[in-house]
Amino acid sequence: MKPKYVLVTLLFIVLKTFSQESKKVLFTIDNEPFYTQEFLNVYKKNLKIVDNSKTDIQKYLQLFINYKLKVKEAKFLGLDTIQAFKNELKKYKETLILPYLKDKDVTKKLVKEAYSRLKKEVNVSHILIPLKPSALPKDTVEVYNTLIEARNLIIEGNDFAKIAKRYSKDPTVQQNGGEIGYFTVLQMVYPFENKAFLTPVGQVSMPFKTKFGYHILKVNAIRDSRGEVEVAHIMFKKNNVNAKKLIDSIYNELLNKNGSFSEIAKKVSEDRTSAMNGGKLNKFGSGKMIKNFANVAFSIKNEGDISKPFQTQFGWHIIKLLKKYPLKNFEELKDKLTKEVEKDERSNLIDKSVVKKLFEQYNVVVNNKALQQFEVDDWKTNSEKFKQIILSINGKNIFQQKFINYLKSYIFKSPKEVFINFEEQEVLNYYKEHLEFSNPDFANTYKEFKEGLLIFDLLDKQVWEKAKDSTGLLRYFNLNKSTKYNHKKLSNIKSTVISDYQNYLEIAMVKKLHKKYEVKINKLEKKD
Structure with a gap:
């Protein structure tokens, strides 16, 4: 089939016009509609990262059509039905969903609480x-x-x-x-x-x-809060019978300025890990270092000063204060604290808040009769008796057998107690299963990845694999040897030729797709 571009009206594309027409069909491929809003979203998203030649909206529209043609072809070839594709997509979806399982308001509250306590x-x-x-x-x-x-x-x-x-x-x-x-x-x-x-x-x-x-x-x-300190130390281990004598000798040497702390640490300190770095340790705050070592470190007033020799459970030390770090302000620590709060045990509060909101949003019905059966019949030996619906979420039925499989991991707890967690888990599962249809932001991101993965697999099959064919590569090189490669040897510019050949194959593939599928562009009238 030859390409058919049916122009409905004269086109003058501007972003204002696209915004006004965002809900209209922009073009179709074999009668499958593609909407102005999707194109506008993608165009705006990529405006800052593509080169200037591709920011012209008409040229970008052509790139977008080519993109959708590739997706269409990938689906036609059944690439979206291959198990490896499904596995990769599922793995990505599980990662993508994670931010949507967080309650931002509760997270903010916990981050502020953490900073307040950090003081x-x-x-x-x-x-x-x-x-x-x-x-x-x-x-x-x-x-x-x-x-x-x-x-x-x-x-x-x-x-x-x-x-x-x-x-x-x-x-x-x-x-x-x-x-x-x-x-x-x-x-x-x-x-x-x-x-x-x-x-x-x-x-x-x-x-x-x-x-x-x-x-x-x-x-x-x-x-x-005392903030954090960065120190270097010289140490002699407690099992060294001369440790006290040696540390006193080093201390006197440092007082008389007969050598730099760093060089002496490298030579004599028995903490060889830090000795290689002139005795320097990672900065630390309260609770991160043994008590008496930390107390001495924080007691040194001026950067560059050294402590008197002192003993810990590990041996004898001298500390040099390198730098003091006061507590940073909230804005400086907000991102770091957010990450730590979300992976900390307090994140359970965030999860509970999300579940609570979902219970308020969904129609969750518990079949108490089916739940009570677990107190009457032995589910471990008579599981075949359990065939009732035990839970319903927005009309989706969950049967007792699924709860039995869940129960097997909690055999020391009562079914009634375990059911609370099971119910919450099923509500979360329902949310995740339907997020693609209830959250436009998630749906768009997920769709972009899915289509990108399909195109990757298509190019791998139709372009990159074919480019490995030495016969085809040589034929392409010979055709362009005099005009494009200035009679250079293939062996000297092989990587460049392979890249060019891949581009050639992709362009040829797109041309075939334009012949295979009927593209109709609904061009928009300019509005004053």
Whole structure:
């Protein structure tokens, strides 16, 4: 078939006109309509990244038509039905969906909370009794009551450290009496951080749960953030019998300015990892370094000054202060905090907020009779009895068998308890399945990737694979040897010739597509 371009009216394309006609059909390919709005969106999106020759809107329209012809051909060849294509598309879709599973308002609130807490450092002591997530209710009650007992003893005036050593199962409690020291936001699991920042100084919290078990904590002190410091150090390990003598000798050498700190560290420091870099360590803040090392580092007032020799659990050290970093302002840290909040345990609050809104938006119906059957019949041995609809979301029915498959991963919990998570998961699944049809922004991005992937596969099949044919490449080279390549040898310019040959094959393919498919352009009248 020869190309047919049926001009409905005279064309004078301007962006204003396109905006006014955005809902109209711009062109058709074999009667399949393509709308002005899609073209306008793509044109505006690519306006800043294409070269000037392609910003002319009429030329860009031709490129857009060629693009859609390639998509049409890829579908005609069934490239969208190949399993490898489906797998790649599914993988991308799962990644693309992630931002749409976040509640921006809740995220902003948590980011502001994180920055507010970042301004402070809290010193905490705690008592921990581990408890598995699968623990029975009676075990939970026992642990809770034990912590209440310990809490009462502390409130009555008993020393926290002594009570911690008696009750806590934290492996470090015998050394530190339960004291964690100073830390700030995003350094502990969120439930622990919450209790630490919300409990008044000197008070002991009620028992609370984290993924490690149940805790009580006491807030010993709160101070303003010290920011971060960058230091270098020289160290002699504790198992070196001459460590104290050696560190004192080095200290005197530094005081007498008989050598640079960096060069001495490279030569003698037994922390060989930092020694190679002149003793320099990565910058750190509270909670990121052992307590006494951090305290000495932050106590040095002036950049370039050195500490007196001091001892840690690792050996003897001298520290040189390289730089102090005060806390950055909110705008400087906002993006970093957002990323950390979204991957932190507090992101569960964001997820819960999304689910809550979906429950309000969807018609979710639970078949309580079908759910109660799990309390009467044994689903593990008589699963064939479970054939009812257990859940409906906007008319989509979910059967008991699907819930049984979900239950198998939670055999130590009651079906009624597990169903809460199952219901939320199914609502989220429904949202993800229908996002393409309910969210234009997602739909456009997903469509662009899908079509781009199809065109990639088409070009791979019709252009790049064919360009590997040495006979075809040689024929193309010989035809253009005198005019285009100035009689150069193919071996000297092979990569250039291959690239040119690929372009030639793609142009030839597009010409064939224009002959194969009927293109009708509905040209728009200029409006005053």
